[in-house]
Amino acid sequence: MKIDWAALGSVFGVSLAVTVALVGLFTLGIVGLSKQEQAREARAAGGATAALPARVGAYACFALCAAAVAYGISLIVV
C-alpha cells in the first residue's frame, strides 16, 4: 500500500491557494464596483470623482476570475 502523500499535499495546497486567491480577487472586484456606485452618487451630490480607477480595478479582477473559470473548463474538457 503506497499512499501518494505528495499528490494529496499538492491537492491541498493548490485548492487552498487558488480558492483564497479567487475569492479574494472576486471580492475586491465586487467591492470595487460598489465603490464605483458610491462614487457616482457622490458625484451627483457634487463630490469628488474617483470612479474610474475603482471600475478598472474591478474589471481587472473579474477578468482574472473569468480566466480561472476558463482554465477550469479546459481542465474538464481535456
Add this chain to the structure above:
Amino acid sequence: MEHITLLLGIVIVTALVFDFTNGFHDTANAMATTISTGALKPKTAVAMSAVLNLVGAFLSVEVAKTISGGIINEDGLKTEVIFAALVGAILWNLLTWLLGLPSSSSHALFGGLIGAAVMSMGWSSVNGGTVVTKVLLPAVAAPLVAGIAATLATRLTYKISSRADEKATSKGYRAGQIASAGLVSLAHGTNDAQKTMGIITLALITGGVLNPGANPPMWVIVSAGVAIALGTYLGGWRIIRTMGKGLTELAPPQGFAAQTSAATAILASSHIGFSLSTTQVCSGAVMGAGLGRKGGVVRWSTATRMFVAWGLTLPAAGLVGAGAELLTKQGTWGIATTAALLIGGSAVIWSLSRRQPVDHTNVTADEIGTPGATGADAEPAGVVTTAIAAVTPPPAGPVATTAEGTATDSDVAADVQMTLSPASAASATAVADSARPATV
C-alpha cells in the same frame, strides 16, 4: 446491438438507473448552496445543473477504462457481478436520499462491487491497499481540504467586503456562486456519466457484443448523459435541504466561498490525480464556510449523521451487493428475484419518502415568510428549525433531532431489510410493486 441477452439488457437498464440515482443524489453538490442563498430559484438551479451535466457527458471522450479504478480485480468479472454491485449501490443511494444524507455515489458503487466480487471470487479479488488509498483516506481528506480552504476564503471575503454595502455586494456574490456551481455540475457530468458509460461498455465487452478496447457506441453515451441529466433535474431535494440548510446557515458570501472552494478542490484533485469524492468535498466546503463566518454554527448532529453514513457506505452497499450476488449466482430465477427485490426495495423507499415529501416548494422552508433573510442568524433560524422538526414526522431527516433521526434510521433499515430478505412475504410485496416502474 445484436445478441443482447436478457441479463445484459437488465445490466444496462440497471446501470442507467444507477446513473439516474447518481444524478439526483448529487444535484445537491452543485446546487444546494446556490438554492439556499437564493442565487437561483430551485427549479432554475436544477435545470441549469441538468443541462450542464448533459453537456458534460458529451465533453470528454476519455471513458473510464475500469469501473473500480483497481479496487477489485476486474479480469473475468462476470456480468451478474456488475448487476449485483449496481443493486447494492442503487439501494444505498436511495436509502441515504430518504434520510437526506449526502454520501458518495462512487463509494456506494465501490462498496457494491467489493461485496459482489467477494461473494463471487473470494477475498483475494479485492485489493485492500487500494481501498484505503482510494476510499478511506480521501473520505478523511476531502472535507478537510475543501473545508479549510472554504473557512479561510470566507474569513477573507468578509474582511475585504466589511466596509462595502451588503446589498450591492450580495448580487455579485450570487453571480460568482452560479459560475462556481456551473463548474461543479460540468465536472460532475464528465466524471460520473463517464463512469456509467464505462460500466455499460464493460458489460457489452464481457457479453461479447463489443470487441475488447472498443469505444462506447453513441447510444450508450446519449443514454448515460440523458439518465444523469434527468436524475439531476428531478432534484434530490432532501439532500439539497441538508446541504443548503441542515448543516449550517449560509449567507451569499459564504455560499460563494463554499462553492468556489468545492469547484477548485474537485478540479485540482481530478487534475493532480488524487481523486476526492465530489459529495465529500462539497459537504466539507459547506461546513467550512459555516465555520468561517463570525457567529456561524455547524449543526454537528446533522454532520455526525452524515459522517456515519460515509462510514457505512462501503460495508452497507457491500452487504447488499454480496446478497444480490448470492441470489444471482443461483441462475435465472435468482436474477429475476434480485431484479424484483430491487424494484420492491426502491418502491418501499419511495413510498416512505412520500410520508414527508421534500420538493422544490419547501426545500428552503425555513426562509418562507422571511424572504431574503440573509441576516437571519443561526439563533432565530434554529428556533424555526426546531419548530419544524417538532411538527414533521422524522423521515424529513435533516432537521430532525438526533434521537428521532436515529430511530428513523433503524426503522427504515428494518423495513429495507425485510424487503431484501428473500422471505416469501417480502417477495410478494416486491412482485406487487414491480408494476410501478416510475419509482426508481
